[in-house]
Structure formats: structure tokens, C-alpha cells
Amino acid sequence: MTPPPATDIRGLLDRYERPLVRYAMGIVGDLESARDVVQDAFIRYVRIISGEEGGDDAMQPARSTNDAETVSEAALDPSDTRHIEAWLFTVTRNRALDHVRKYSRIIPMPMPEERMSEEPGPDEELASSDAADWLLKLLDALTPNQREVIRLKFQNDLSYKEISDITGLTVTNVGFLLHIGLKKLRTLLREAPLDAIPTRLRTAL
Amino acid sequence: MSHDDPKFTAYVLNELHSNESAEIERTILEHPHVNAEVAETREMADILRDTLKAEAAPALCERRRDAVLRAAAIAGKASQPALENFAAPAEQAWWQRVGFWQLTAACLVFGFGVYALSVNLGGSAQKAPGVVQTGTEQKVTIGNLADEGGGNVDSAPSLKVPSNVDPSGVTSVAVDLNGTKTNPLHIASVPNDLTNKLQPIAPKRPQVVGTNDPLAQMRAGADIGKVQTKAAAHSPNTSVPGPHEQVVLRTDNGEVKLTGEEANRYFSVREYLDVRLREAGSLHEGASYAEVARIFRHESYADGVHRFVMIRCPSIKVGVSFVTKDNAEAEWPIAPDAKIRIITKPYFEPELGN
Structure with missing residues (x-):
């Protein structure tokens, strides 16, 4: 395979690093680990595309805490942008799940930049009128794989087929x-008290 | 069709074929409550899309982007654009600057030595034992390293001698390296054509071998050849240990544990696992760069082969021996007349201290 010019890699980084870091954060839970994972995914991309590594290795199945499994990383087709995107998500996911398995007993301290401002107490949470906060809290109530496919679909505009490729789930x-x-x-x-629900979310009722 | 069929959601998300969509639309028309369900699903989808897309998406930090670009440049096999992109980042870290100069120096040292000896000493009269034929696949080892009982050259990669060089004429390589702390790199009398051919495709992070205080370890004559890391077992593709990973350096002076973050200040996992270094010399307080820099380099060059170059000081000798597939060794003594003067930047800067 033709090795990727650094300029191409810059383009890929510009385009996908943020979505991938965000996606990885949803799995590993902290920013620096997510960055580790995404850096790994890009380096793997580079090595496969240059022929330095094989690209079709089945990953070890998960013995996972969040009932997700790593999936086989399909052969990489560098001419297809959508395929590259799905491939990067797949590798990121696999690396992130590896990370979760490895560090499942470690609770990392958040880095300063990922610390949120003051977290609201329970009362404040109820009273929050921020639709986004509300929705993200609701998402936490879903199962990990429901949450994952929802993020892949709505956050990254991936098709059922692409989500299927990334997660190893069937399209159905x-x-x-x-x-x-x-x-x-x-x-x-x-089920929530109507007056506590942000207006934006009431439209979905 | 059940009113709770996932196809309704798929319809909202434009995931159905046209014939299936038509069927859903007929159902919606016939059943107003289904229509309401679909509208709610659509609204929820819109809210999710708006909310999740607005969620913070942090970038990789510059250091990590650099690591990826380095990997790309190295994999790019001497792609000149890649080199240019890489050689002049907006703001280089100290190790990037030093890495480039030293890599260039190492490359030129090797290139000049091979060139000079192939030109000046070549010929059947001075052939070394175990002549190596041009273009054959060989293993390369550093003679001095092996001589010191390192036994650490087992991972020596294969070497293909550049087709423009007939190694059968090479009998020795010798380099005098005199360094100061302040002057930029300067190399004289290196043939341009060979320089170009041997130009590395990208600067690499220097192979700093050490612990919390590399200089102190080196002064103490530590054996820093045995480096272990948990990261290697877990994710061999990781070029940089994660901040929570532990890197264990075992030296003659004991074991030193570093966090990934600390280790990253000095080297990357893949790189330093490839490093095998032995040093028999002694150092003294206030040593110049050339006196403290003992760098055993493992680099990929434009033609995709690997070469080792060991830089030593004060009189640095690059001992090269080729080992053929048949295990026939060609060793070359040091020639007294091959000399390159290299003036480098200081290797250890204050920020590298404890």
C-alpha cells in the first residue's frame, strides 16, 4: 500500500480526532486515556496503510464490564473516506475496551482541564432547565450498548451499517x-415531573 | 406490522429502502396514533442530534498529534513532503530539535564512513574477511556493543546495503566526534549525493536512555539495556505509554519506576525497547554533549532499511559489522583517516533534570 503522506494524516487528524476522542471518552471515562486510545488508533492506521502491520487481526474477545466486545478490524480501504472513518471508530472502540478491561479497577483522577465547574447537587439537578444536561443524564439510564449506538448515530451521523461494522452488532x-x-x-x-422538564424536551413527549 | 416495530425508528432515521418507507407511510396515514409516535421519535432524534453534537469534543494534544505525524513520516519512506512537514513544526520541543540534528549527524556519520571507505579503501587487496555482497539481505550488528558482552543485539533488524555502495570494499569506519554545548550542527566534506540517499525521512525522538536522572545514571555506568514496561505487554502498538501506565527501568543500580508521563519525557515505548546500550567509558562533572551523549540509534532510512549507529565520545567509534544469512561475519577495524567533525547542541538541557 502507498504510505500516507503526512499531509493526509494531518487532514485525517483534523477531521476525526475530536469525534474519536469524544467517542473514546464515552467508553474509557477520562480524557487522557481517551487521547491515548485515539493516538493509538491513528498510529495503527499509519502502520497498516504503510504495510508495516497486517490489518485484519481479530482482537481478543472482551471479558468486559460493559457487555461490549472488541470486533475484528476489517481490512482497511484507504480510498474510501467513509470506510476510513468507520475503521478508525472500530479501532478506537477496540482500544478503548482494552483500556477499560485493563484499568477497570482503577479510578483515574480527572485531569484539570476535564474537571467540570461545580457539579450541581441533587436539588439543583432537578431544577436544572438545561435540556442538554437533562438529556445526558437520561442517557446514563440506558444500557451501555444502547448509549453507544445512540452516540454513534446522532453524534457522528453513522449509518446502521457503519455502526454495525464498528460494534460488531448486526444491522438488525x-x-x-x-x-x-x-x-x-x-x-x-x-415519568419525570412535567414542570421540571426543560421546554425543549417537552416537545418529544 | 406492530406499532412498536423498530422499522418506525429506522424510517425516522432514513434507514429504510424506498419500498419499506412507502409501507410505513401507508401505516402512518391509516393510524393517527402511529403518526404521533413517529413524530415524537423524530423530535427525540432531533433533540439527541442537537445535544450530542454540541457536546464538547476535545482534540488530541500537540504531543500526540506529533507522535502520529512522526509515525506517518517514518512510514512514508522518505517522502520529501512528509519530511518537510515534519522538519519545521511551529514550535519544536527540545528533544525534537536535538533529535533532528543528531539523527542527521548519525546518518551522515554512517554515510560518510561507508562512502569514504568504499572509495578510498575499496579493492580486493583490502577486503575484510567474510565479504558481503552488495544487495544481499544481512543482519547488522554493532561490533563494539557485542564486544562489551551486551548480548543485546538480538533484535538487530535486517539490513540491505544500498545498491550504490559496494560493501566488500569497506574495511572500517571511524569517527571523531568533538562536541560543544552551543554551536549548531556542522558537517564538512560529506558527499551530497550520498547524503541525500541516506537522508532520514523524519527526525526521531532521541534515544535518551536513563531514569529520573539520566545523566546521573549514565555517570554511574548503569546498564540501561534492560527496559521493561507494562505497556509493551498490553498494547505493543502504543508508541507512548499512557499517563497511568507504569514504566519500569531496570539498571545495574536498581529499579526505577516511572509513570508514563515521566517516561514520555525521555522516550517512547517502542523506541526505547529497541534500544540496547552499553557504555564502558567514564564521564565527569560538566561533561560536554559529546562526552555524555551515548546514543545507540536504530533508524529507518529512505530505502527502508535499518541501521544502527552508535555514537560515543570523546573519540567516537562506529563499529559496523555485517552478518550474512550464512552467519559469515565481516568485521572492519577502525580506519584512522575517516574523520567527521560534528558540533552539536547540548543534549541534556536543564528541563531534563529531576
Whole structure:
């Protein structure tokens, strides 16, 4: 395979580093580990594309804490942008799951830059009118794989097929998880006191 | 079709074929409550899309981007654009600057030595034992390293001698390296054509071998050849240990544990696992760069082969021996007339201290 010019890699980094770090954070839970994982994924991309490494190795199945499994990384087709994107997500996911397995007993201290401002107490949480906060809290109530497919779909605009490739789930399963996930979110919204629900979210009821 | 069918969600998300969409639309028309469900799903999808896309998406830090670009440049096999992109980042860290100069120096040392000896000493009269034929696959070892009982050259990569060089005429390589702390790199009398051919494709992080205080360890004559890291077992593709990973350096003076973050200040996992270094010389307080820099380099060059160059001081000898597939060794004594003067920047800067 033709090695990638550094300029191409810069383009890929510019385009995908942020979505990938965000995605990895959703799995590993802290920013620096997410960056580790994404850096790894890009370096693997470079090595495979240059022929330095094989690109079709099946990863070890997970003995996982979040019932997700690493999936086989399909042969990389560097001419297809969408394929590269899905491939990067796949490798990021696999590395992130490896990381979770390895550090499942470690609770990392957050780095200064990822510390949020003051976290609201329970009362403040209820009173929060921020629709985004509300929704993210609702997402926490979903199963990990429901949350994952929802993030891949709505945060990254990936198709069922691409999500299937990344997660190793069947396309049908992806559709089912999205369907159930959305339904559960609406149910959770309905169960909340109406006056506490941000206006933006009430439209989904 | 059940009203709770995932196809309704797939319809909202434009994941159905046209015939399936048409079927859903018929159902919606026939059942107003289904229509309401679909509208709610669509609204929830819109909210999710807006919310999740607005969520913070941190970038990789510059150091990590650099690591990726380095890997790309190295994999790019002497792609000149890659080199240019890489050689002049907006703001280079100290090790990047030093790495470039030293890599260039190492490259030129090797190149000049091979060139000078192939030109000046070549010929059947001075052939070394175990002549190596041009273009054959060989293993390269550093004679001095092996002589010191390092036994650490087992990972020596294969070497293909550049087709423009007939190594059968090479009998020795010798380099005098005199360093100061302040002057930029200067190399004289290196043939341009060979320089170009041997130009590395990218600067690499210098192979700083040490512990919390590399200089002190080196002064103490530590054996820093045995480096272990948990990171290597877990993710061999990781070029830089994660901040929570522990790197263990075992030296003659004991074991030193570093966090990944500390270790990253000195070297990357893959790189330093490849490093095998033995040093028999002695250092003294206030030593110049040339006196403290003992760098055993493992570099990839434009033609995709690997070469080792060991830089020593004050009189640095690069001992090269080729080992053929048949294990026939060609060793070359040091020639007194091959000399390159290299003036370098200081290697250890204050920030590298404890």
C-alpha cells in the first residue's frame, strides 16, 4: 500500500480526532486515556496503510464490564473516506475496551482541564432547565450498548451499517437498540415531573 | 406490522429502502396514533442530534498529534513532503530539535564512513574477511556493543546495503566526534549525493536512555539495556505509554519506576525497547554533549532499511559489522583517516533534570 503522506494524516487528524476522542471518552471515562486510545488508533492506521502491520487481526474477545466486545478490524480501504472513518471508530472502540478491561479497577483522577465547574447537587439537578444536561443524564439510564449506538448515530451521523461494522452488532440489532433506546428515553421523560422538564424536551413527549 | 416495530425508528432515521418507507407511510396515514409516535421519535432524534453534537469534543494534544505525524513520516519512506512537514513544526520541543540534528549527524556519520571507505579503501587487496555482497539481505550488528558482552543485539533488524555502495570494499569506519554545548550542527566534506540517499525521512525522538536522572545514571555506568514496561505487554502498538501506565527501568543500580508521563519525557515505548546500550567509558562533572551523549540509534532510512549507529565520545567509534544469512561475519577495524567533525547542541538541557 502507498504510505500516507503526512499531509493526509494531518487532514485525517483534523477531521476525526475530536469525534474519536469524544467517542473514546464515552467508553474509557477520562480524557487522557481517551487521547491515548485515539493516538493509538491513528498510529495503527499509519502502520497498516504503510504495510508495516497486517490489518485484519481479530482482537481478543472482551471479558468486559460493559457487555461490549472488541470486533475484528476489517481490512482497511484507504480510498474510501467513509470506510476510513468507520475503521478508525472500530479501532478506537477496540482500544478503548482494552483500556477499560485493563484499568477497570482503577479510578483515574480527572485531569484539570476535564474537571467540570461545580457539579450541581441533587436539588439543583432537578431544577436544572438545561435540556442538554437533562438529556445526558437520561442517557446514563440506558444500557451501555444502547448509549453507544445512540452516540454513534446522532453524534457522528453513522449509518446502521457503519455502526454495525464498528460494534460488531448486526444491522438488525443496531436498529433494535436504537428503537428501544429512543423509546426508553421518551418513557423516562414522561415519568419525570412535567414542570421540571426543560421546554425543549417537552416537545418529544 | 406492530406499532412498536423498530422499522418506525429506522424510517425516522432514513434507514429504510424506498419500498419499506412507502409501507410505513401507508401505516402512518391509516393510524393517527402511529403518526404521533413517529413524530415524537423524530423530535427525540432531533433533540439527541442537537445535544450530542454540541457536546464538547476535545482534540488530541500537540504531543500526540506529533507522535502520529512522526509515525506517518517514518512510514512514508522518505517522502520529501512528509519530511518537510515534519522538519519545521511551529514550535519544536527540545528533544525534537536535538533529535533532528543528531539523527542527521548519525546518518551522515554512517554515510560518510561507508562512502569514504568504499572509495578510498575499496579493492580486493583490502577486503575484510567474510565479504558481503552488495544487495544481499544481512543482519547488522554493532561490533563494539557485542564486544562489551551486551548480548543485546538480538533484535538487530535486517539490513540491505544500498545498491550504490559496494560493501566488500569497506574495511572500517571511524569517527571523531568533538562536541560543544552551543554551536549548531556542522558537517564538512560529506558527499551530497550520498547524503541525500541516506537522508532520514523524519527526525526521531532521541534515544535518551536513563531514569529520573539520566545523566546521573549514565555517570554511574548503569546498564540501561534492560527496559521493561507494562505497556509493551498490553498494547505493543502504543508508541507512548499512557499517563497511568507504569514504566519500569531496570539498571545495574536498581529499579526505577516511572509513570508514563515521566517516561514520555525521555522516550517512547517502542523506541526505547529497541534500544540496547552499553557504555564502558567514564564521564565527569560538566561533561560536554559529546562526552555524555551515548546514543545507540536504530533508524529507518529512505530505502527502508535499518541501521544502527552508535555514537560515543570523546573519540567516537562506529563499529559496523555485517552478518550474512550464512552467519559469515565481516568485521572492519577502525580506519584512522575517516574523520567527521560534528558540533552539536547540548543534549541534556536543564528541563531534563529531576
